[in-house]
Amino acid sequence: MSPAAPNAAEYSFAVEYDGPPLTCDLPRAVPISVDNIPVAAVVSQVPLSDALSLPVVQPLLLPQHHQPLRTEARVSKIASETTVSPTSVIAFEHRASQSNVGELSGELSSSGAFEFSTGNDGSGELSDLGGSSRVLEETRSSSTVEFWDKSGRSSGALRVLEDGKESLDFNELNQQDWASTESVLSLEYPSTRVSSLKAEDIDAKRPPIVTFDVDTDDALDEEFDVDDTVSNKPVKRAPLTKGKKGSCYRCFKGSRFTEKEVCLVCDAKYCGNCVLRAMGSMPEGRKCVTCIGFPIDEAKRGSLGKFSRMLKRLLNDLEVRQIMKAERFCEANQLPPEYVCVNGHPLSYEELVTLQNCPNPPKKLKPGNYWYDKVSGLWGKEGQKPSQIISPHLNVGGPIQPDASNGNTQVFINGREITKVELRMLQLAGVQCAGNPHFWVNEDGSYQEEGQKNTRGYIWGKAGTKLVCAFLSLPVPSKSSNSLGEQPSSLASRTMPDYLEHGIVQKLLLVGCSGSGTSTIFKQAKILYKSVPFSEDEHENIKLIIQSNVYAYLGMLLEGRERFEEESLGDLKKRQSSVQDTTGTSPRLDEKTVYSIGPRLKAFSDWLLKTMVLGKLDAIFPAATREYAPLIEELWNDAAIKATYERRSELEMLPSVAGYFLERAVKILRTDYELSDLDILYAEGVTSSNGVACVEFSFPQSVSEETVDTTDRYDSLVRYQLIRVHARGLGENCKWLEMFEDVEMVIFCVSLTDYDQFSVDGNGCLTNKMVLSRKFFETIVTHPTFEQMDFLLILNKYDLFEEKIEQVPLTECEWFSDFHPIISCNRPNSNSNSINNNPSLGQLASHYVAVKFKRLYSSLTGRKLYVSLVKGLEPGSVDSSLKYAKEILKWSEERPNFSLSEYSMYSTEASSCSH
Numbered sequence: 001m002s003p004a005a006p007n008a009a010e011y012s013f014a015v016e017y018d019g020p021p022l023t024c025d026l027p028r029a030v031p032i033s034v035d036n037i038p039v040a041a042v043v044s045q046v047p048l049s050d051a052l053s054l055p056v057v058q059p060l061l062l063p064q065h066h067q068p069l070r071t072e073a074r075v076s077k078i079a080s081e082t083t084v085s086p087t088s089v090i091a092f093e094h095r096a097s098q099s100n101v102g103e104l105s106g107e108l109s110s111s112g113a114f115e116f117s118t119g120n121d122g123s124g125e126l127s128d129l130g131g132s133s134r135v136l137e138e139t140r141s142s143s144t145v146e147f148w149d150k151s152g153r154s155s156g157a158l159r160v161l162e163d164g165k166e167s168l169d170f171n172e173l174n175q176q177d178w179a180s181t182e183s184v185l186s187l188e189y190p191s192t193r194v195s196s197l198k199a200e201d202i203d204a205k206r207p208p209i210v211t212f213d214v215d216t217d218d219a220l221d222e223e224f225d226v227d228d229t230v231s232n233k234p235v236k237r238a239p240l241t242k243g244k245k246g247s248c249y250r251c252f253k254g255s256r257f258t259e260k261e262v263c264l265v266c267d268a269k270y271c272g273n274c275v276l277r278a279m280g281s282m283p284e285g286r287k288c289v290t291c292i293g294f295p296i297d298e299a300k301r302g303s304l305g306k307f308s309r310m311l312k313r314l315l316n317d318l319e320v321r322q323i324m325k326a327e328r329f330c331e332a333n334q335l336p337p338e339y340v341c342v343n344g345h346p347l348s349y350e351e352l353v354t355l356q357n358c359p360n361p362p363k364k365l366k367p368g369n370y371w372y373d374k375v376s377g378l379w380g381k382e383g384q385k386p387s388q389i390i391s392p393h394l395n396v397g398g399p400i401q402p403d404a405s406n407g408n409t410q411v412f413i414n415g416r417e418i419t420k421v422e423l424r425m426l427q428l429a430g431v432q433c434a435g436n437p438h439f440w441v442n443e444d445g446s447y448q449e450e451g452q453k454n455t456r457g458y459i460w461g462k463a464g465t466k467l468v469c470a471f472l473s474l475p476v477p478s479k480s481s482n483s484l485g486e487q488p489s490s491l492a493s494r495t496m497p498d499y500l501e502h503g504i505v506q507k508l509l510l511v512g513c514s515g516s517g518t519s520t521i522f523k524q525a526k527i528l529y530k531s532v533p534f535s536e537d538e539h540e541n542i543k544l545i546i547q548s549n550v551y552a553y554l555g556m557l558l559e560g561r562e563r564f565e566e567e568s569l570g571d572l573k574k575r576q577s578s579v580q581d582t583t584g585t586s587p588r589l590d591e592k593t594v595y596s597i598g599p600r601l602k603a604f605s606d607w608l609l610k611t612m613v614l615g616k617l618d619a620i621f622p623a624a625t626r627e628y629a630p631l632i633e634e635l636w637n638d639a640a641i642k643a644t645y646e647r648r649s650e651l652e653m654l655p656s657v658a659g660y661f662l663e664r665a666v667k668i669l670r671t672d673y674e675l676s677d678l679d680i681l682y683a684e685g686v687t688s689s690n691g692v693a694c695v696e697f698s699f700p701q702s703v704s705e706e707t708v709d710t711t712d713r714y715d716s717l718v719r720y721q722l723i724r725v726h727a728r729g730l731g732e733n734c735k736w737l738e739m740f741e742d743v744e745m746v747i748f749c750v751s752l753t754d755y756d757q758f759s760v761d762g763n764g765c766l767t768n769k770m771v772l773s774r775k776f777f778e779t780i781v782t783h784p785t786f787e788q789m790d791f792l793l794i795l796n797k798y799d800l801f802e803e804k805i806e807q808v809p810l811t812e813c814e815w816f817s818d819f820h821p822i823i824s825c826n827r828p829n830s831n832s833n834s835i836n837n838n839p840s841l842g843q844l845a846s847h848y849v850a851v852k853f854k855r856l857y858s859s860l861t862g863r864k865l866y867v868s869l870v871k872g873l874e875p876g877s878v879d880s881s882l883k884y885a886k887e888i889l890k891w892s893e894e895r896p897n898f899s900l901s902e903y904s905m906y907s908t909e910a911s912s913c914s915h
């Protein structure tokens with residue numbers, strides 16, 4: 001060691017001294033044993049002279065929230081003026097941050113300070129020393145950093161001890177053989193996956209392997225506990241200050257109800273008055289000034305780039321956009337590549353970039369283990385069915401394993417054993433799967449059996465297959481994944497929300513008991529938001545359905561006519577016999593009543609009723625239409641039919657919509673009938689009653705506003721998929737519900753008029769239909785698939801309800817037995833516009849029903865139920881309700897920025913009814 005080379009010698013820290021023999025004694029590094037560590041209190045208070053005379057070790061300042069993920073070590077030499085010698089005091093600062101890259105690169109500054117920091121690429125090199133440093137081992141009790149020179153000889157080691165002290169030992173490790181060190185490293189860095197280690201494992205083994213529970217990574221979004229400082233999850237700095245619960249972290253004012261903005265790193269919450277001061281110009285998005293440069297809390301990744309209403313209020317549009325852009329694209333906020341493991345290989349930076357910038361990247365990529373079939377582009381979470389089809393042929397991750405998706409079907413696609421639901425999909429798509437075949441599936445869905453040359457077909461070729469996939473929650477090739485491939489949008493120009501950019505469709509599941517109005521709402525959505533609501537083919541089919549329905553309604557009417565005729569004949573006879581009794585004369589028996597019809601119509605009526613009884617009505621179309629069309633007009637104009645129609649409310653079988661069609665029967669039953677959207681809306685049986693139906697749409701941009709708001713423009717770009725499933729279609733115990741795990745919201749439809757209706761339940765007991773609806777609601781709400789999901793309750797048929805409630809008390813339903821409204825004498829009835837502010841009985845009663853459901857829901861889930869009063873046949877009403885659903889989805893996206901409790905103020909009982 002050269003003691004007196006003023007400049008250059010400062011760098012000769014680990015270089016062997018080969019100059020002339022020295023006359024003076026050189027200080028030597030003394031090995032320090034674990035239980036004999038000299039401790040310096042604060043490095044700056046140690047006089048240099050003392051420091052030089054004793055090998056003192058500076059206590060390691062472990063931050064309270066120490067997280068074992070990135071080891072960023074900073075070593076600075078105090079005695080900068082003097083010769084570097086192994087006995088120099090070395091100050092050590094250990095900072096935890098987010099990375100498990102275990103290699104450190106070092107640097108000796110010209111002032112003599114020696115620093116090393118984590119190298120992203122792991123190529124850390126001590127260039128000035130001509131050597132490298134590596135973390136040899138880090139355990140709960142110590143972590144060791146070794147330096148070695150280019151020849152591979154170890155030249156020293158730093159050991160960081162748990163209690164914050166570190167020992168410096170250049171001799172001890174000199175003897176260590178580098179090869180064995182290598183083996184330690186290879187043990188510590190298995191080339192496998194992001195493992196699911198528990199906190200203890202992490203502590204016992206450093207550098208840690210990042211832990212993500214594959215199954216709960218969605219939960220990760222929601223459930224990162226703010227105070228969970230011992231968590232093994234990615235770093236989250238503790239906020240610097242913390243006021244009383246729910247208050248602003250800066251001014252300590254406010255309660256949990258005050259709107260606040262949250263730091264993406266440390267979860268500190270600031271009120272509107274403080275946020276700009278606490279977060280400054282937000283060069284990395286919403287972070288406290290002190291958190292800038294720190295990686296974000298992974299649980300908050302979902303909210304990157306999604307601005308809050310508070311920010312929008314405080315800043316102008318451009319500023320908000322810039323901040324959101326910075327938040328999404330600044331380096332510090334990027335997903336650490338090694339957190340994503342594909343086919344068992346943690347990704348490198350380049351691989352992650354490739355993955356994220358391919359034409360069709362994985363949606364909402366989060367840390368976790370994934371499998372990727374490079375040939376077809378199928379992509380999924382490890383051990384699960386595919387969730388998406390991304391761009392194929394990307395050079396990311398390792399080769400796919402047969403058990404990647406944990407399939408057990410003995411049917412293989414590109415070397416992966418497929419899952420049961422995929423097999424079901426293949427079978428429904430008409431792919432022959434007998435004999436445990438191994439398929440080779442290409443990106444365009446063309447498939448062949450392994451070893452054969454001929455393409456056997458296209459999996460997604462048939463229109464129906466896509467619907468089957470939607471039902472089974474399986475991915476289909478995205479429209480943008482055509483072979484030409486769109487140019488990847490330049491990173492900087494991407495400011496659109498994730499779901500827009502990736503064409504993500506937000507799925508809404510619409511369910512309800514029979515007759516609740518789900519198909520009406522579904523058809524309204526089609527009519528409201530689709531430029532061509534129904535195709536030509538659909539028109540033809542629906543036309544036949546409507547015509548067949550009208551014949552059925554006519555049949556019911558004719559049946560009613562027979563009944564009324566018999567009744568009045570009976571009455572007549574009674575009257576005549578009483579006349580005979582009193583007068584003693586025998587009157588002429590008149591067989592005719594107002595309900596009697598002529599022989600021609602009678603013959604037609606008999607034929608129709610017979611056909612209906614035999615259940616052959618459908619079979620005779622469209623021939624019947626041609627043959628009987630002229631008769632229909634005669635029938636409809638007949639006085640007897642008119643009289644029967646007057647009493648239609650007495651015909652239980654006749655549905656309420658029958659009137660609409662019967663009044664148009666003549667027109668409808670002509671061969672040249674052209675149906676209107678309204679006809680389709682009112683028509684029964686148009687949407688399949690057992691299966692699923694889905695419609696994809698976006699909300700049209702409002703034209704009325706002069707300046708088109710950007711949010712409105714975004715809204716018109718977001719795609720929604722309304723999936724309507726019939727209660728019967730869900731199978732026993734709703735076993736098919738799990739197919740809908742990726743829906744964003746459940747819309748549950750209840751008919752308000754059911755409160756006095758009865759139906760037979762599963763056990764054959766006659767039960768109130770409202771109670772049946774409640775039971776079905778309970779089943780759906782508590783189904784594991786829908787945990788944490790938003791629910792919107794549609795209280796439908798409000799128009800009929802308003803009328804009915806005036807006649808039939810709500811207490812007819814046992815569940816509503818405590819409905820005792822206080823009604824003022826000048827209360828408006830449902831038909832008059834209320835001049836005073838007193839609510840109508842309909843309003844009171846519907847409010848009450850909403851509260852009943854809300855209480856039930858919150859007792860089952862502890863969450864808030866959104867409720868909407870709807871008149872299903874009125875487009876405006878359904879439109880507002882679906883827009884309400886859209887708003888709820890938006891709030892839930894912003895929600896990670898607020899603590900849940902802050903939301904509870906909205907959940908007060910019936911406060912969230914939309915009308």
Ligand SMILES: Nc1nc2c(ncn2[C@@H]2O[C@H](COP(=O)(O)OP(=O)(O)OP(=O)(O)O)[C@@H](O)[C@H]2O)c(=O)[nH]1
Pocket residue numbers: 512513514515516517518519520521655656657681682683684685689726796797798799800870871872873874
């Ligand atoms: N007056 C009125 N009638 C409605 C309303 N909503 C639905 N209906 C009618 O109620 C009946 C049942 O509605 P659907 O939409 O068919 O109910 P569903 O949920 O599909 O039930 P199923 O067809 O039995 O599976 C239809 O005749 C609709 O026209 C409403 O808000 N007001």
Ligand SMILES: [Mg+2]
Pocket residue numbers: 515518519520684685
């Ligand atoms: Mg229906």
